[in-house]
Amino acid sequence: MQDNENMELEEQDGADEQEEPPGPSQGTSYQDDEDGSTCPVCLEAWTNCGDHRMCALKCGHLFGHKCILRWLDVQTKKCCPTCKKPVRRSDLRFIYAKKLIAVDNVELESLRVQLETALAQKNSALQNVSKYISREHVLKAEIEQLKRRVQELTSGCKATDLKLAVNRVRLYMEKNLEICSKNGCRDCKVFDISVQQDALLVTSRAPSDLFGAFGVKQFSLSNYKPIKFIPIHKEPIRDMCLHPTVNSLVLTVSTEKKFKVTETHNTSSQSVSLDSAPWACTWNPRNSNEFFIGTQNGTVSLYDLRKIIEPKLSLSVLGDFSPVVSMIAIQEPSGSDIIVAARLNAVWAFECYPDGSFNRHILPLEGPFLSLRYDKETKQILVSSRPNKNMPFARHTVCHLEKTRDPDLISCNTVYSFKGGSTAKLLAKTSCFAPNNIVAGHHETRKSILLFSVNTGEEVGSCPTNDNLVFDMNSFETPGGDKFLTYLNERKIEFFKFNVA
Known part of the structure; x- marks a missing residue:
């Protein structure tokens, strides 16, 4: 019996020596579907236990345990039946799997x-x-850099000359006028100046509590002496502007939901009540009888002095009912007028045509907004903004409007954006254009009003704010050539004189 087994093994060995077992790349039955469940030595199914359980060599080929042992016993040169790599008995590893199938x-x-x-x-x-x-x-x-260079060339001097010129700007305290003697009084919020009429008008509460009215205090601009108080409203005045040509007319809006046009010489006035409280006002530069009123519900209305009861035109934005905090009116040579209205979080430009129609365009500026200013000589707009989540500082942005006809669009191009402080506590007019192409802007963090050159974009000077409150700011030039920057706090209006060497 033992001899027969030895003869069978020798015959098998001889067959193996004559013909090598097919490898996995030779396309034999090793690639068949049954290959994953049969032993390549005996071609019988292996088991997961017993003497014919599945085991693997170091080279990775799989065999039945008893078959590979028998193969190694009869081979002088111990090797894998499939790949002929050297094998030791210690290389054998049992495979604990119920069924092994190769996946393509x-x-x-x-x-x-x-x-x-x-x-x-x-x-x-x-x-x-x-x-x-x-x-x-x-x-x-x-x-x-090219923009700065263009501005330098436009002004007709070199950059070094510009820097020398603006760096010599100095401000000196000229005068301060007490408007209100009460501490914490914030009734003095707006002022306006007429150099032609030698007049300075400041909103204020009545000097005597007997009448309890709100109006404007008039001062002489040349000698700073008070002239008179003109009572106008029963509640505080939010905005005011003098007529650009008829300087004895003053337009005021009040929290009592009224606006009034008052003649300062004889204190006569025309009054109109509104459904929504007016927040801002401005005169129409094209027509001396017309003016615009911006209200708390976001409507901008055009009124005429000759028929003041009803508005001639109402401008609004569908779905936007935020208050109009500031407005400017721009006269276009083409015959249309542009009203730029700053709401709390958006600035809209309304292009009004002579036939009463209008188009509205939103300007690409970031709010919340504080005020708008316009310089007729340079045709530039100054926009003051509060800090927001994207911009952690206040901003005073100088820009100019751009109009295109195809498509019909009004946008703005920013010239410079000057940084203010990290806070802007008051909803006030915190910037203005100043002489010599300079912008003045309040910086709460530094407790100062900073001066910036529009030519170079650099800071060129400053002046302190005593109580760090700025409600309104303006600049003017006297007939004698003296130039002033003035600002209003809760009690005083202060005058700073420019001294340019």
């Missing part, structure tokens, strides 16, 4: 290669995007 992963490998290629392409694209972003920053810096 050619498609999976192909997809993996495609994924790696796509990832490589993505990384290359991201690197290119990073390069383009860096290039964009460089180009923006070059554009800003």
Whole structure:
């Protein structure tokens, strides 16, 4: 019996020496569907226990345990029946699996290669995007330099000359006028100046509590002496503006939901009640009889002195009912008028046509907004804004309007944006244009009014604010050539004189 087994093993060994077992790449039955469940030596199914349980060699090929032992016993050169790599008995490892089936992963490998290629392409694209972003920053810096250069050339002097000129700007305290003697009184919020009429008008409470009225105090601009108090409203005045040509007319809006046009010489007035409290007002530069009123519900209305009861035109934005905090009116040579209205969180430009129609355009500026100013000589707009979540500081932005006809659009181009303080506690007019192409803006953090050059974008001077409260700010030039910056706090109006060497 033992001899017969030895003869069978020798015959099997001889057959193995004559013909090598087919490898996995030779396309034999090793690739068949049954290959995952049969022993390649005896071609019988292996088991998960017993003497024919499945085991693996170091090279990874699988066999029945008794078959591989018998193979190794009869081989002089111990090797794997499949790949002929050297084998030791200690290399045998049992495989604890009920059934082993090989999965065709050619498609999976192909997809993996495609994924790696796509990832490589993505990384290359991201690197290119990073390069383009860096290039964009460089180009923006070059554009800003070119803008400054254009402004320098336009002004007709070199950059060094500009810097020398603006750096010599100094402000000196000329005078301060007490408007209210009460501490904590915030009834004095707005003032306006008429150099032609030698008049300074400041909103205030009546000097005597007997009448309990609110109006304007009139001072002489040349000698700073008080002239008279003109009672106008029963509640505090929110905004005021003198007529641009008829300086004896003053337009005021009050929290009592009324606006009035008052003649300062004889204190006569025309009064109109509104459904919503008016917040801002301005005269129409094209027509001396017309003016605009901005209300708490976001409506801008055009009124005429000759028929003041009803508005001639109402401008509104569908869905936006935020208050109008400030307005400016711009006269266009084409015959249309542009009303720029700053609401709390948006600035709208209304283009009004002679036939009564209008178009509205939102300007690309970030709020919340405080005030608007307009310089007729340079045709620039000054927009003051509070800090927001994107900009943790107040801003005083100089820009000018741009009009296009195809498409019909009004936008604005920013010249410079000057930083203010990290806070802006009051809803007030905290900036203005000043002589010599300078912008003055309140900086609460530094407790000062800073001066910036519109030519170079640099800070060129400052003046202190005593109690760090600024309700309104303005500048003017006397007939003698003296230039002043003046601002209003809760008790006084202070005058600073420019001294340019």
